Amino acid sequence: MAGQTVTRAQLTEAVYQEVGLSRNESAELVESVIAEISGALARGEMVKISSFGSFAVRQKGQRVGRNPKTGQEVPISPRRVLVFRASHALKDQINHALARPGAAGRTGSPKP
Amino acid sequence: MTKSELVQKLAEANPHLYQRDVEVIVTAIFDEIATALSRGDRVELRGFGAFSVKRRDARLGRNPRTGDSVKVAEKHVPFFKTGKQLRDRLNHSA
Numbered sequence: 770m771a772g773q774t775v776t777r778a779q780l781t782e783a784v785y786q787e788v789g790l791s792r793n794e795s796a797e798l799v800e801s802v803i804a805e806i807s808g809a810l811a812r813g814e815m816v817k818i819s820s821f822g823s824f825a826v827r828q829k830g831q832r833v834g835r836n837p838k839t840g841q842e843v844p845i846s847p848r849r850v851l852v853f854r855a856s857h858a859l860k861d862q863i864n865h866a867l868a869r870p871g872a873a874g875r876t877g878s879p880k881p
Numbered sequence: 882m883t884k885s886e887l888v889q890k891l892a893e894a895n896p897h898l899y900q901r902d903v904e905v906i907v908t909a910i911f912d913e914i915a916t917a918l919s920r921g922d923r924v925e926l927r928g929f930g931a932f933s934v935k936r937r938d939a940r941l942g943r944n945p946r947t948g949d950s951v952k953v954a955e956k957h958v959p960f961f962k963t964g965k966q967l968r969d970r971l972n973h974s975a
Binding site: 866 | 882883884887890891894895898902903905906907909910911912913914915917918919920921922923924925926927928929930932934954955956957958959960961963967968970971972
């Protein structure tokens with residue numbers, strides 16, 4: 770497995786290659802996309818990106834946890850958590866790419 | 882919010898761009914993430930979260946209806962961990 774980390778910089782580069790925007794504007798758009806999605810989630814909205822996956826906010830009730838070091842019981846307050854469900858298309862794409870022997874190479878994606 | 886609603890919002894905030902181009906941009910971002918994961922790479926977006934791929938070993942599963950055991954091949958599943966900043970935002974501010 771390649772095991773590299775992709776960050777905003779590479780997403781910006783991908784946007785930059787796509788339409789005739791400057792790198793600065795591309796970076797701003799990447800930021801706006803992240804901000805819009807975060808904003809919707811903070812409002813408790815679900816975000817569905819077709820052929821990628823969906824982000825949903827789930828409400829968790831109070832429960833009793835345990836400090837793993839001391840064994841002491843501590844109450845865990847109710848909270849909202851974010852869950853991501855990958856679409857079938859994304860799961861399939863990843864599995865096809867990583868299942869074949871030697872398919873972890875860094876050249877191109879086998880997307881149809 | 883769906884992808885098309887996201888595109889619409891971004892298009893409204895960027896009147897100098899065609900909606901068609903915004904659509905292309907949004908698609909490029911998610912394609913880039915998907916391609917990275919397909920290489921086995923991690924995608925880390927500080928403040929938002931990180932996508933990674935976890936390997937699930939081959940195992941012997943069971944058909945819950947018949948009880949037959951079936952071989953389940955090794956597979957890779959995408960995984961998302963919420964970033965600190967977003968996690969805090971979900972719980973403190975509105």
